[in-house]
Amino acid sequence: xxxxxxxxxxxxxxxxxxxxxxxxxxxxxxxxxxxxxxxxxxxxxxxxxxxxxxxxxxxxxxxxxxxxxxxxxxxxxxxxxxxxxxxxxxxxxxxxxxxxxxxxxxxxxxxxxxxxxxxxxxxxxxxxxxxxxxxxxxxxxxxxxxxxxxxxxxxxxxxxxxxxxxxxxxxxxxxxxxxxxxxxxxxxxxxxxxxxxxxxxxxxxxxxxxxxxxxxxxxxxxxxxxxxxxxxxxxxxxxxxxxxxxxxxxxxxxxx
Ligand code: A2H
Numbered sequence: 001x002x003x004x005x006x007x008x009x010x011x012x013x014x015x016x017x018x019x020x021x022x023x024x025x026x027x028x029x030x031x032x033x034x035x036x037x038x039x040x041x042x043x044x045x046x047x048x049x050x051x052x053x054x055x056x057x058x059x060x061x062x063x064x065x066x067x068x069x070x071x072x073x074x075x076x077x078x079x080x081x082x083x084x085x086x087x088x089x090x091x092x093x094x095x096x097x098x099x100x101x102x103x104x105x106x107x108x109x110x111x112x113x114x115x116x117x118x119x120x121x122x123x124x125x126x127x128x129x130x131x132x133x134x135x136x137x138x139x140x141x142x143x144x145x146x147x148x149x150x151x152x153x154x155x156x157x158x159x160x161x162x163x164x165x166x167x168x169x170x171x172x173x174x175x176x177x178x179x180x181x182x183x184x185x186x187x188x189x190x191x192x193x194x195x196x197x198x199x200x201x202x203x204x205x206x207x208x209x210x211x212x213x214x215x216x217x218x219x220x221x222x223x224x225x226x227x228x229x230x231x232x233x234x235x236x237x238x239x240x241x242x243x244x245x246x247x248x249x250x251x252x253x254x255x256x
Pocket of ligand 1: 041136148149
């Protein structure tokens with residue numbers, strides 16, 4: 001990693017209800033019947049059953065860009081990601097992006113989206129993640145607190161002081177669903193968070209270590225315990241779930 005290209009799976013989370021600020025900014029700029037998707041970039045599509053919410057960075061600039069599917073579809077992403085996508089046959093024409101509006105992550109907080117495979121069948125909320133990087137992927141992250149220590153740390157922080165982040169308590173007050181069994185239990189992120197004495201998303205060094213251990217134990221030694229691929233190794237389930245999502249039009253590949 002680091003040198004070569006990283007291939008992500010972008011999951012299509014369709015917007016069901018915009019946050020007020022976003023709704024005002026968008027106004028009537030989208031064509032009638034347009035569908036807009038938040039497109040978190042992930043290396044772990046097999047964890048999508050456990051999506052509890054979806055993260056953006058509050059200070060990150062996003063655009064709503066036309067997707068080249070010919071189906072009146074749009075995506076929320078950074079300009080950087082949209083440009084990369086335009087060279088991967090994902091935009092209306094090669095090297096061309098069509099931006100409808102620009103928004104800040106803070107304008108998007110509270111937006112309700114449908115998350116494919118998630119047990120949260122009534123939708124999940126767009127919520128803030130301070131440690132999110134604007135220069136990676138689409139700058140949108142699917143929050144899976146069972147298996148990602150970074151996601152777990154941010155969810156705990158949001159649960160502790162929702163009013164500070166300007167979000168509603170019920171958006172984050174949810175059970176964390178175990179989906180993968182590892183040699184260190186079924187909620188690897190929580191276990192490592194506690195073992196490494198992590199206190200907040202600001203403990204970057206320990207979180208980086210937790211992320212590495214979680215990846216080794218979860219990805220290479222984990223077994224699915226939830227969903228249609230229960231009993232399958234995580235490495236196999238990653239490909240199976242990724243393919244299933246793409247075949248159903250619920251995801252696409254994106255490299256950078
Ligand atoms: B992964 P790599 Cl369950 N800023 O998806 C911060 N993190 C980002 C990001 C950004 N702009 N864009 C993507 N990511 C996260 C699931 C997951 C992920 C699990 C466990 C581990 C894990 C659910 N979140 O990644 O630097 C996304 O989170 C740990 C490797 O390209 C994406 O996959 O290696 C991962 O980082 C990509 O990280």
